[in-house]
Each structure stands twice: as structure tokens, then as C-alpha cells.
Amino acid sequence: MFPAVVFVAAASVLLGLHPVDGTDNWSPVCPRKCVCQVRPVQVALLKQPATFRTVDCSGLNLQRIPSDLPAEAEALLLPNNSIRMHVGINLMPQLRLLDLAHNRIQGFFGRLQLPQLEHLDLSYNAIPRVSSSDNDFFAPLRNLQTLNLRGNTIQTVQAETLELPRLTSLDLSGNHLSHIDEHALISLHMLRNVDLSNNDLAAEDIGDVFEGLQLSMVNLSDNRLVQFLTRDFVTEELDLSRNWFATLSRFTFDGIRAQHLQLGGMPTLWLVSSSAFDKMKTLNSLDLSRNGNLTYIEPGSLSGLYNLTSIDLDYSGLLKLPADMEPRPGLAVSLRDVPLSCYLNSEFLQSPQGKQFSCRWRNDTLNSTQLIALKSSADWRNALPVILPVFPFYMEADVGTVLELQCLTFGNVSGLIWYRIDEKRNREYSLPSSSGVLRLGPLYRVDSGRYMCRVYNEFGSVNRSVNVNVTYAPVVIIPLTVTQQYVTFAWNNSDPSIASQFRVTYYEFGGVNFSHVRTIYMGHLVRTYTISNLKSGTLYKLCLLLNKSGIVEELDCKNITTQDPEVSSRSFQSAQELVVAIACISGLLFMIFMSTCVYRFYQEKQQDSMAENLSRILLSDSSCTASEAATPTTYFNPGIDPLTPTTDLDVRAAFLPEHHPYRNIPFGCRARQGEPQMQSTQF
Structure with missing residues (x-):
């Protein structure tokens, strides 16, 4: 019992968690169905447990957080419920651990006023993004050390969203991440562990997000990386396994220092170049296992890695080891189940201590489990190829x-x-x-x-x-023409080698099932065919067959119905009626248009005649006194209003433009000169 107490106390000190005073005497008023006690709790992103005053409400199908939580609690466990909001937690000022995993939380709402909170678990919820609008939620969490967002639906992480100065572990694995802003982690100066595995990240989606950080573990496995563009960061462990690298070159790990590098399980990796690890002098272990297409490691690729203690090449497709790869004390090379564990290199076969190595290779072409042991480079001459x-x-x-x-x-x-x-x-x-x-x-x-x-x-x-x-592209039947008595159709074919092997079979529907009518063998150059003498208004089934080495393969079938004569006649009559209706409507519209044109022409002609007569009167020689000119002539003008007396000025105003030079000259002077005055009917 005493060692366990010492271990728990030591773990609490290492985690910065002070021991709980009077742990055996803590008996608060606990929410219904919850358990309140002091006990060790396993923190999600930490290896060792820590002791807290714990309120455990796990798996109770809660819709909301209980309102009667004890204020002095240090750990609140609410996983496996149906909680959508985190309302009600702000009344727990001493809370250090909050577990809301496996709930229905859909975002970061409001401010989480928990200044003592050190561990926050929001894994397996429905959070869609981490954006700048979430700053208010994280701002009060100045002591937060671990943040677990695994298994949500997060797609992007925006710049400078997580301003958590004491955060050491961040888990964003198992999301839908397709982009992380290169400044997303810039304010996390104490960050040590980052898990971005099992996402949808490509090299350009990450950029230099780790630049300048001193990390312990970076996990980028199970993504879409075909290269690694991140530069200038240090980490103890870098996991890039199960990505899509094709080759490892001197540019792959430029500016990266790591002690443990995992590159296993890449289906596309086939080559490790001679300068791939030139700048990783601190490398301690290298995992290249389960790369089935990795057939060649260039000589010199592992030279200079004097700190290397283990190389894992299990289940790879390696055909030979590098010529300069020799066993040395402290280096363990694992070569289980590879096509060729060594290339009969006599230097490799002899150990520094003088003991003989067993160079084993497997011949897949004979038996997948047969192993042949070779003791020297001459043994292969007396064996199968x-x-x-x-x-x-x-x-x-x-x-x-x-x-x-x-x-x-x-x-x-x-x-x-x-x-x-x-x-x-x-x-x-x-x-x-x-x-x-x-x-x-x-x-x-x-x-x-x-x-x-x-x-x-x-x-x-x-x-x-x-x-x-x-x-090849699938061969399909394409109907071209369907009438009452014949059908014309074509088919596509991208393989000329089978052109002469086509057959066309058609069946007639008799009301219950189809009955075979005829099978036609196609010629070499035939691409279209017409079937005639068919019954009108009948359903036929056309099938294109391929006779390949005596085996008949059905490529495509189409159901085609020939035209019904009654339906065709009715369609023709309907078409005729439609043509007649269109012709009548067109004629009516033409007559309306012509009537409008004639009316406008007559109206314009009448106005021109009136203006001409008026101008002829005004242009005659006349001399009027000022008093006569000021007295307009009054008469009846039926062109304006047959019942209203009208002056000559009114007539001119009606028929002459506004700026006409004779508009304001009176007519009355013409009578004094003995000229007959124009009758108003002429207007």
C-alpha cells in the first residue's frame, strides 16, 4: 500500500497537481446517479494517472450538465452522454480536468471561465472547425496543458486560434483536416506533442506549421503526404508512416532533426536515395518496414548515421542491402520476411566477432515459405536460380x-x-x-x-x-432509327480484335415473356445494322453478344418498341392541326400589322397636307400694323374643335413646331390686302 501512495504522490508532483488534503473525508452533495470520490484518473494525453476530487457522471445519457455540481471538485467526467452545450461548468473554479468525450457538442460557445483547467477532452464530438471566432472560448484557459480534439469533424485550423501559453499536448487526429494555417501553432511555445494522424492533409496543406518548435512527438501518419515541405523544426519522434511517398531524397528531410523516424507502410515507396538522411545525424532508430515496393536502398544512404541503433526492414520488398551496410556493435537490423535479406555480401556475412551470420533469402517463385540458408558467396552456384x-x-x-x-x-x-x-x-x-x-x-x-x-x-x-x-470501355447498343417495321442501331467498340466475333440476337415479347426470333453474325467491319420485317407496336429485345473462344458473353441488351400506326396517324393529324393553327395565327398577326401601317401612313399624310397649306398662307406678302398684328382672327376650325371658336394662333400652335418662324404671325392682315381668307375647313 505504501509504494502505491508514493507513486500517486509522485505522479501528482510531476503533473503539477498538488495532493488533495483530507482525501478520505471529502463527501460533497453529489448529483443524482453520479459518483463523487477522490481517486486517480487517467488523463487522455498523459501516460501516468493523477489524483483528483472527482465527479463521475459517465454514461448516464445526460442531455445537459448537472446544475448541482460541487464547487470544490477538481475533475468532472461526463463522457458517453448526449450533452450538446457546456453550460454550467463555469461555477467550478477549482476544476482541473474536464472530460466531455463521446457527446454531441457542435462547437465552442461562449467563454469557458475555468482558469485552473489543465486537461480538456472534447474527443469524438461533432466540432466542425477551429477558427478565430473561438478565441473567446480558449482565452481564459491560461493553464491548459492537454487538449484532445480527436475524432471530430474539424476541417480547418485557422491562424493564431489556440493562444494557450502552457499547452504541451494537442491531439487533432481522426478528423477531416485538409488545411492547417502555418501560423496556427505559432503561440504554443511549450507545445511538445502534436498528433495529426488519420486526416486528409497533403504537404501543401501543412506548410511550415512546425517551424521553430522544439517538439517531442509529431504524428502525421495516415494522411495524403507525397512529400514533406515543413522545415526547421526539432522533434524526438516523427511518424510519417502510411503516407504516399515514392522516393526519399536529400530534400525530403531538409532542416529536420529527429531521433526516431517511422516511414513504414507506404505502398508507393520504392527507392531510398544515397543522400536521404544526410542531415539527420541524430537519428537513433529508422522504421522502413511493410514497404512492399521498396526494392532498393542506394549505397551511402545510411553512412554517417553513427547514432543509429536499429533499422526495421521487415516485410519490405528489398532486393538487396546497400554494399556499404555492414554490421557493427550496437546496430540491430531486422529483416523478417523480405525477398532477399542480403545480397551474398561476404563482408556482411562475417561478424566482427568472427561468428558466421546466416544470410537467408526467400524464393517466392518456388514456395512462399521456403527459406534457403547460404553460408558463403559460392553457395548460390549450386542452387536453383x-x-x-x-x-x-x-x-x-x-x-x-x-x-x-x-x-x-x-x-x-x-x-x-x-x-x-x-x-x-x-x-x-x-x-x-x-x-x-x-x-x-x-x-x-x-x-x-x-x-x-x-x-x-x-x-x-x-x-x-x-x-x-x-x-476497355463497355460495348453498348445505340438505337439510331425506330419505325413501324425496322430498327437501325449501332454499337461502340474500342477493340478491333473482337470485331468479327459479334452476334446480334433479338427477341419478341409475346405478352408474357420474350421468344427468340433470330441471331445474326456480324462481319469484321460492321458497326451498324438494320433489322427489318418487324411488327408495328411490338416490344423487342436486342442483345449484342461476343463469341470468345467458344464462350458467349452478353455485352449489352436494349428494349425497343416499334411505332404503332394508329399512334403515328394521330401524331400526324395532330401535327397537321398544329401547322394550320400556326398559319392562321401568323396571318392574323400580319393583317393587324398591315392595318397599323396603313393607318399611320394616312395620318402622317394628312398632317403633311395641313402643314403645307398653312405654310403657303403664311409665306404670302402681307403688311400689318402693330394693332392688327396683335388682334388674332377668330373663326371655327373643325380640325381642332368644331364647336369652339379658334384663333389663327391656336391653329398654328396646333400644326407648326414650337420654333417655326411663322408660328406667331397672325392671319388677319391677308383680308386687308384683298386676298380671300382661307376657310377653316381647309385645315
């Missing part, structure tokens, strides 16, 4: 492309032959090859099948095969 697994067991290629298969061998080889396997007839057909390379193409559908490389010497032969699947 080896086919190195440079091509997979299954490959796909498109129609029309060219595929090259290389059969790379090792050991005592007398001959090499490529075969095409006819599994139906159980026969092998030899194929021409050059230096172990089989060239197939342009590929057609008939080229799909199994190909085998056989290598032999005086001790026997070994085989390695590959299944090739030639992919």
Missing part, C-alpha cells in the same frame, strides 16, 4: 497500350522463357522476349490472361507468373 519480384502478381492495362514485363533473375541462370498460359486447355505457349523483357502491345481484350516467366539451370526451374487484365 531466383526470380526477383519486380513485377506484381496482377496488373491492369488499357486497350491500345503497350505493357513490358521484365523477368529479373539472380543466381546461376542457364535460360529464361516467357509463356502464355491457356488455362482452359491447360497448355503453355512460349513467347518471344529480349533480355528477359516481354513486350505486349498494342493490347487487346484477347491479351488478358496469365503470363509466366520460367528460369532454369541444371538443378531445375522456377516460375513467376502475372495475371494481366486488359481494361
Whole structure:
């Protein structure tokens, strides 16, 4: 009992958690169904537990946080409930640990007034983002040390959102992260552990987010990284496993210092260049395991790593070890289940202590579990040859492309032959090859099948095969013309090698099921076909078949109904009626248009005539006195108003433009000169 008490006290001191006074005597009024006691609690992002005055309300299906929580509690456990808001916690000023994992919280609302809070667990909720609008929520948490946001739906983390000066551990794994601003962690000066695994991050989505930080662990596994662009940061452990690197070059880890580097489980990694780890002199352990396509490590890639104590190459596709990779005291190399554990390097076989190593390699082409032990570089001359697994067991290629298969061998080889396997007839057909390379193409559908490389010497032969699947666009029927008695259709085909193997079969629907009518064999160049002598208004089923080596394959079928004569007649009559209606409407619109034009023409002609008569009167020679000119002539003008007396000035105002020079000259002077006055009817 005494060591356990000492351990708990020591853990509390290490975590900065002072021991609870009178732990056995704490008996607050506890919320209903909750448990209140002093006990050690395992903090999510810390290895060792800590002792708190704990209120445990886990798994009670609570919809909200209880309102009668004891104010002196130091840990509040509320996981596995249905809580949506964090309202009610601000009344616990001594709270140091808050666990709200596995709830329904959808964001950071308001301010979390918990100045003593050190550990916050919001994992497995429904938080969509961490943005600058959340600053109010995190601002009072000046003592927060661990923040767990694992398993939410967070997509982005914006710049300078987390201003937590004492934060040491941040977990954002298992989200939907596709972008982290390069200044998102700039204010976290005490940050040591960052977990960004199992997200959707690419190299450009991270940038220099870790620049200038002194970290202990960075986990970026299970993302979309094809390269690593982050520079100038130090970490003890860097996990990049299960990403999509193709090669490791001298630019991959430029400016990064790490002691433990994990690069396992990358399906696309095939090469480690000679300068990949030149700037990682502090590297202590290197994990390259489970990289099935990693076939080559260039010589010199591991030279200069004098602090390296372990290299894990288990389950990789390594064909040979680097020539300068020699065993040395303190270096452990793990080579379980690789195609070739060593390349018969006599220097590697001999240990510094004079003990013989067992250089083991596995021949996949003979038996996946057979191991052959070699004691010296001469043993391979008295053994079966080896086919190195440079091509997979299954490959796909498109129609029309060219595929090259290389059969790379090792050991005592007398001959090499490529075969095409006819599994139906159980026969092998030899194929021409050059230096172990089989060239197939342009590929057609008939080229799909199994190909085998056989290598032999005086001790026997070994085989390695590959299944090739030639992919192509699906062949479909395209109806072109459908009438009462015939149907014309076409089909697409991207593979000319099967053009002469097509068949067209059509069936007639008899009310219950389809009955076979006829099967037509297509010629080599046929792409369209017309089926005639069909019944009108009848449903037919057209099928395109492929006869491939005696095996009939149905490519596509279409149901087509020929036209009904009554429906066609009714359609024709409806079309005629529609044409007549359109013609009548067009004629009516034309008549309205012509009537409008004639009316406007007559009106303009009448106005021109009136203006001409008025101008002729005004242009005649007349002399008037001032008193006469000031007295307008009054008469009846039926053109303006037949019942209202009208002066000549009114007439001019009605028929002459505003700025006409004769608009304001009276007519009355013309009578004094003996000229007959124009009758008003002329206007």
C-alpha cells in the first residue's frame, strides 16, 4: 500500500497537481446517479494517472450538465452522454480536468471561465472547425496543458486560434483536416506533442506549421503526404508512416532533426536515395518496414548515421542491402520476411566477432515459405536460380497500350522463357522476349490472361507468373432509327480484335415473356445494322453478344418498341392541326400589322397636307400694323374643335413646331390686302 501512495504522490508532483488534503473525508452533495470520490484518473494525453476530487457522471445519457455540481471538485467526467452545450461548468473554479468525450457538442460557445483547467477532452464530438471566432472560448484557459480534439469533424485550423501559453499536448487526429494555417501553432511555445494522424492533409496543406518548435512527438501518419515541405523544426519522434511517398531524397528531410523516424507502410515507396538522411545525424532508430515496393536502398544512404541503433526492414520488398551496410556493435537490423535479406555480401556475412551470420533469402517463385540458408558467396552456384519480384502478381492495362514485363533473375541462370498460359486447355505457349523483357502491345481484350516467366539451370526451374487484365470501355447498343417495321442501331467498340466475333440476337415479347426470333453474325467491319420485317407496336429485345473462344458473353441488351400506326396517324393529324393553327395565327398577326401601317401612313399624310397649306398662307406678302398684328382672327376650325371658336394662333400652335418662324404671325392682315381668307375647313 505504501509504494502505491508514493507513486500517486509522485505522479501528482510531476503533473503539477498538488495532493488533495483530507482525501478520505471529502463527501460533497453529489448529483443524482453520479459518483463523487477522490481517486486517480487517467488523463487522455498523459501516460501516468493523477489524483483528483472527482465527479463521475459517465454514461448516464445526460442531455445537459448537472446544475448541482460541487464547487470544490477538481475533475468532472461526463463522457458517453448526449450533452450538446457546456453550460454550467463555469461555477467550478477549482476544476482541473474536464472530460466531455463521446457527446454531441457542435462547437465552442461562449467563454469557458475555468482558469485552473489543465486537461480538456472534447474527443469524438461533432466540432466542425477551429477558427478565430473561438478565441473567446480558449482565452481564459491560461493553464491548459492537454487538449484532445480527436475524432471530430474539424476541417480547418485557422491562424493564431489556440493562444494557450502552457499547452504541451494537442491531439487533432481522426478528423477531416485538409488545411492547417502555418501560423496556427505559432503561440504554443511549450507545445511538445502534436498528433495529426488519420486526416486528409497533403504537404501543401501543412506548410511550415512546425517551424521553430522544439517538439517531442509529431504524428502525421495516415494522411495524403507525397512529400514533406515543413522545415526547421526539432522533434524526438516523427511518424510519417502510411503516407504516399515514392522516393526519399536529400530534400525530403531538409532542416529536420529527429531521433526516431517511422516511414513504414507506404505502398508507393520504392527507392531510398544515397543522400536521404544526410542531415539527420541524430537519428537513433529508422522504421522502413511493410514497404512492399521498396526494392532498393542506394549505397551511402545510411553512412554517417553513427547514432543509429536499429533499422526495421521487415516485410519490405528489398532486393538487396546497400554494399556499404555492414554490421557493427550496437546496430540491430531486422529483416523478417523480405525477398532477399542480403545480397551474398561476404563482408556482411562475417561478424566482427568472427561468428558466421546466416544470410537467408526467400524464393517466392518456388514456395512462399521456403527459406534457403547460404553460408558463403559460392553457395548460390549450386542452387536453383531466383526470380526477383519486380513485377506484381496482377496488373491492369488499357486497350491500345503497350505493357513490358521484365523477368529479373539472380543466381546461376542457364535460360529464361516467357509463356502464355491457356488455362482452359491447360497448355503453355512460349513467347518471344529480349533480355528477359516481354513486350505486349498494342493490347487487346484477347491479351488478358496469365503470363509466366520460367528460369532454369541444371538443378531445375522456377516460375513467376502475372495475371494481366486488359481494361476497355463497355460495348453498348445505340438505337439510331425506330419505325413501324425496322430498327437501325449501332454499337461502340474500342477493340478491333473482337470485331468479327459479334452476334446480334433479338427477341419478341409475346405478352408474357420474350421468344427468340433470330441471331445474326456480324462481319469484321460492321458497326451498324438494320433489322427489318418487324411488327408495328411490338416490344423487342436486342442483345449484342461476343463469341470468345467458344464462350458467349452478353455485352449489352436494349428494349425497343416499334411505332404503332394508329399512334403515328394521330401524331400526324395532330401535327397537321398544329401547322394550320400556326398559319392562321401568323396571318392574323400580319393583317393587324398591315392595318397599323396603313393607318399611320394616312395620318402622317394628312398632317403633311395641313402643314403645307398653312405654310403657303403664311409665306404670302402681307403688311400689318402693330394693332392688327396683335388682334388674332377668330373663326371655327373643325380640325381642332368644331364647336369652339379658334384663333389663327391656336391653329398654328396646333400644326407648326414650337420654333417655326411663322408660328406667331397672325392671319388677319391677308383680308386687308384683298386676298380671300382661307376657310377653316381647309385645315
